[in-house]
Amino acid sequence: MHKIVVLGSSFAALTAIKTLRKQGWKEPIVLVAPRPVIFFYPSLIWVPAGLRNEQDLTVELEDFFDRNDVEYHRGKVSGLNQETRQVLLETGDKIHFDSLIIGSGGRFIKKLPGIENIYTPCEGYQATKAYSDQLNKLDSGTLAFGFSANPKEPTAVRGGPIFEFLFGIDTLLRKQKRRDQFKMVFFNPSKSPGQRLGEKAVKSLLKEMDKRGIETHLGHKMKSFTEDKVITEGGEVHSDLTLFMPGMTGPAWANASGLPLSEGGFIQANEHCKVEGFERIYVAGDSGSYPGPDWIPKQAHIADLQAEAVAKNILAEIKGQPITATFKSELVCIVDTLNSGMLIYRDPKRMVLMPKTVMFHWAKRWFEGHYLKAYR
Structure with a gap:
């Protein structure tokens, strides 16, 4: 049996799991995180107005884990043992992995x-x-x-x-x-x-x-x-x-991981989101530093795109096939003003700014419900 271990319950981590299962992966997936929840950070902007509370933004993941046959292990990562291919936890526990997906997010300086x-x-x-x-x-x-x-x-x-x-x-x-x-x-x-x-x-x-x-x-x-x-x-x-x-910088445990870090403290990845020089270790989302345009954002959308590429590349590597999946350099952002919003889109070929309208405020609220539906 080949065990895939996923670190974090972030957008990137959960999208990687969904993609693995959609791609037909049947073997074990273990997720390691301090809590079995996904928290929808983008909607924090509505908390001061009383439009959202903690319960609105926190989704328990037990049902998602059951549907996707995921084993949850509670804990905080403290480092990696490359020789034994183990994730080290602050509790002293050690979790073996055959393939590793790092989606544990970054942290503020x-x-x-x-x-x-x-x-x-x-x-x-x-x-x-x-x-x-x-x-x-x-x-x-x-x-x-x-x-x-x-x-x-x-x-x-x-x-x-x-x-x-x-x-x-x-x-x-x-x-x-x-x-x-x-x-x-x-x-x-x-x-x-x-x-x-x-x-x-x-x-x-x-x-x-x-x-x-x-x-x-x-x-x-x-x-x-x-x-x-x-x-x-x-x-x-x-x-x-x-x-x-x-x-932002990378996760605190990255310094004890033995993985290559960027100058800014993030886990260094190539265009396939792979940590080069390490067999079947990948990173997606805010934990990593990636090649591409200097405007690539740290946001949920790009984390999802990276996670999809990670899942496809891990499966290819397990099968002994070339890894070819990359993520699209793309920025999609609605700047909400509580009663309206402006849409900003950017890719390597164009930048589009759509003027402020109430439609984009409601589009952002609709997207929240649509996104979290997969986990409820």
């Missing part, structure tokens, strides 16, 4: 002094809910929003959700008839934030900020945070409440 004073929404529901609770307590003040990249791997950035929180909270405050009590500021070390989306999209986003009376503090590297300030090399921004998305 939390090195800036005073970063404990800010809220990082994509860390999960609790961080987002804590921010929402603080916002509800304020009668007035200054709200700051920003993001940054990994300086050693500029593509390792997740800025889209910050734009959505920025515009969504502006819309929320207007609905509550208290927008005039708040100053809103967007800060970023780049003079053209969101370049992965394309120049046309950056201009549109900045124009939307200007239209909404949102101030900007651009082109200055962040130095530190305090309870009431964002301190940059170009000056200080007063803030009563700061929402900030740091740059």
Whole structure:
């Protein structure tokens, strides 16, 4: 029997499992993760408005595991033993694998002094809910929003959700008839934030900020945070409440994996999502660093595309066939504003920006239900 072990319960990990079964794989699949759930991070943007809660965004995976004949093993990965082909867990457990799919996600770089004073929404529901609770307590003040990249791997950035929180909270405050009590500021070390989306999209986003009376503090590297300030090399921004998305790096256990890492700390993969030099070890999603255009995003859509390629290549390698599957370099993003949204699409040949409309807001809400249906 050939055992495939999957690390994580992320978009990439679960899509790899679905693809393996669709491709006809009948032998054992073991999934290792701290909890048997998938959490739908993209919809955290609706938590401040009360449109989503933790239960809405968390799907238990027992039924999915049963339908796909997956053995679940609870645990956190601490490293790999290449010689024995074992996944090492913090509990001391060791899980043998014949093939390995790494889909355990990345993590945020939390090195800036005073970063404990800010809220990082994509860390999960609790961080987002804590921010929402603080916002509800304020009668007035200054709200700051920003993001940054990994300086050693500029593509390792997740800025889209910050734009959505920025515009969504502006819309929320207007609905509550208290927008005039708040100053809103967007800060970023780049003079053209969101370049992965394309120049046309950056201009549109900045124009939307200007239209909404949102101030900007651009082109200055962040130095530190305090309870009431964002301190940059170009000056200080007063803030009563700061929402900030740091740059990303690879999983903490990667340093003890013996696998090749990129300069930014991600597991290095080739165009087939294979870790070169290692037999039947693949990576998909935020854990990895991949060749391609410098605008390739860290987002669920690209993770799914990578996971499909991983599953096909693993099966080919098991059969002794050449691995040929690659993933499409593609960015699909709806920047939601709570009551509307703009669609941004990019591939190597084109960049498309479709203007703001309520249709895209409802399309994003429909996609959430459609995506999670496979796991409910």
